[in-house]
Amino acid sequence: QSALTQPPSASGSPGQSVTISCTGTSSDADGNNYVSWYQQHPGDAPKLIIFEVNKRPPGVPDRFSGSKSVNTASLTVSGLQAEDEGDYYCASNAGTISVFGTGTKVTVL
């Protein structure tokens, strides 16, 4: 299965918002959406920040939010902070096989 499509880069100044798109996601036959987002800092393992389109795991700031429309999911980081700089990946999972996005490098100016 082909990777989901993300823009290679995005940037914003501290306090601003940045939105990353992820194209190619789809719902299953029951209309369920299983899109998740991962943040990765250089040298570190990926970290789950959004699951099931718009849910946050415990400890993830509410500055991170997700949405989905038809076959495009989006991650918005509001109130950008220096520590938000890193790589972000979307993923779609159908229960067994996961497909990752191409990744987006977020730069905080």
Next chain:
Amino acid sequence: EVQLVESGGGLAQPGGSLSLSCAASGFTFSLYEMNWVRQAPGKGLEWISYISTTGMAKYYAESVEGRFTVSRDNTKNSLILQMNSLRVEDTGVYYCARLHFYHLDFWGQGALVTVSS
């Protein structure tokens, strides 16, 4: 605290073999499906393998199908990835990750695999 710790990475020659292990702790390992995900140097994430809770169901990415084998030992809380017929393009960091419903909620720190002559 959930912990996943990979080991067994290193240098292998093209055509050679390596085995990676992932030691799980802090949760009931036998109740969770597990995945392997890899990342080539400077590249994005690539899902490569899934294994069910019992180990009966296994799935692989086309890039590793027929060369890699995933297994698990629920008595030892351990996940294994046996990698044979290694290629230069298999070089990268390999992560084990816990599948919770439809997302990977915990990841190991990764194990570096280098395939080079």
